[in-house]
Amino acid sequence: MGGFNSIVKLFMPKDRVFYSLFEDVAANLVEMGKVLVELVETKDMQVRKDKVHLIERLEHKNDDYTHRIFVELGQNFITPFDREDIHYLASTLDDVADYIHGSAKRIDIYKVGEINDSVRKLADLINQGVQELARAIPELRNMSNMRVITDACVKINSLENHADDIYDRAIADLFEQESNAVELIKMREIYQALEIATDKCEDSANVIETIIIKYA
Template sequence: MTLNSIFQFLVPKDKKFYPLFEQAVNKLILLSETLHEAINLPSKEREEYFKTVETIENDIENIVQNIRIELSRNFITPFDREDIHSLITAIDDVADFMNDAASRMRLYQVDKITKSIRKLTEVNVETCKQIGIAIYELKGMKNLDTISECCRVINKLEAKADKIFDKAVADLFENETDAKNIIKYKEVLSALEAASDKCKQVAKVLETITVKYS
């Protein structure tokens, strides 16, 4: 039995952090799905969905704040304090950028949704679901291979999002003649791609955790 295994055996079952992690990632998945649903609706029907995205993002911020409060109160944590802080911050960042994308669509009155925007929101839904699987497997640190596989898939999806973004921007500059449209669509695409980048950051933190407890 390794030193880490012994330590985990001696540490009391966590009843504070894991439930909060799971609440946060459930909200993250819901946010990504709500945004994806919104852009597949007629423009007049999107407003309520965008408002819901904003509400969910605020919920995630509150959960993140609760985790930070628990970090300040508890000496014993389920894994390294720095990793807990990095993990929840990265999850919060993913939510922030998806909410930014929704906000920009509202602000710039983006009525026509391009194929690239749909593809990016779809990738973000898939990636957030992988984050969800990995977060649930953190409890007990027993299925580290599953977490590693989720990270591999997340990194693959992030690379896919990069390609979608690069092609979308290239097409935008080649085919769009209205400068205002170039600006507003690039802003939306950038926010969605940034959300994907932050998902990769979540995977990086998860990989760090698995290395420490393997």
């Protein structure tokens, strides 16, 4: 039977591999979003450190998936959609992972004692954003359910706008209330990394929209 299976594999359309790789990336990002929320919700420094290490491992896993997508791009003549769209989608999703990791790492190395509401809200918006990406991406396989994709993209857009508002307010409060310059710089960097993660979710959603416009 094994021989037959490998023959079937041989004749499987090579472009199918992109769908599963993107779905792996999406599932991995969902995991990262979930762990980030757990990280900002806990006061226990050891638990926090464990969550940071877990996010780091997931980020490495994401790098592997992204690398495999690029390798497949180099080897496959046939791709399910434009090569540059595949490249751009892989890059923007990888950026989401990088900035989730960057936020977690900064919370850890800057030894943030009290995690405030703004950080928690931004983490929650990132978490919602990656969940929406994970809803849209599997639909690219057959594009029969466009509504799911467009709804997810619209939702990501509004999450990003919400994140912008929280970020602006958090920065304003920071400059008003924080007299310690070092603390101010630390918190500003954490806010920025979190906010950029939501931007990158929106960039990913924009690529997905570009793809469905071309192929709908």
